[in-house]
Amino acid sequence: MGALGVSSFMLMGEDVMKPIIVFSFVNQLNQFKIETSTALKKCELVFSLGEPFVEITGDGRRTNSTVQLEGNIMTHVQNGELARGEKSTTIVRIFKESSLETECTITGPGEKISCKRVYKRIQDDYALQDLSLCPI
DSSP states (O other), X not given: OGGGTOOHHHHHHHHHXXXXXXXXXXXXXXXXXXXXXXXSOEEEEEEOTTOOXXXXXXXXXXXXXXXXXXXXXXXXXXXXXXXXXXXXXXXXXXXXXXXXXEEEEEEETTEEEEEEEEEEOOOOTTTTSOOTTXXX
């Protein structure tokens, strides 16, 4: 995250606090929603699969983004505005029964940085419901 220019204060907070990520599907709109929150910050992303959209990322970059889903793998491509010197990011999320594995790859002129993070799944209100309407 430091490679994206995230402040040291925010980086310190991310190391200390574990983010909570909630994925949901809004049937009426045929859109996914990802909510990420810590004690310092909350971010929300709403999108339709395969449709390009403008995204203001959690670190403040303006990107042209697209999200694809193939089986249990969600690929989120954030193309930064090169004219403004912004970097591009690809986030690959692998959904498993008890975890979410995430790999974030940051690319810019002459650089490529990658990091991985594993999130433990916690019990939620939806775990016992029939999710047959969700396209996953």
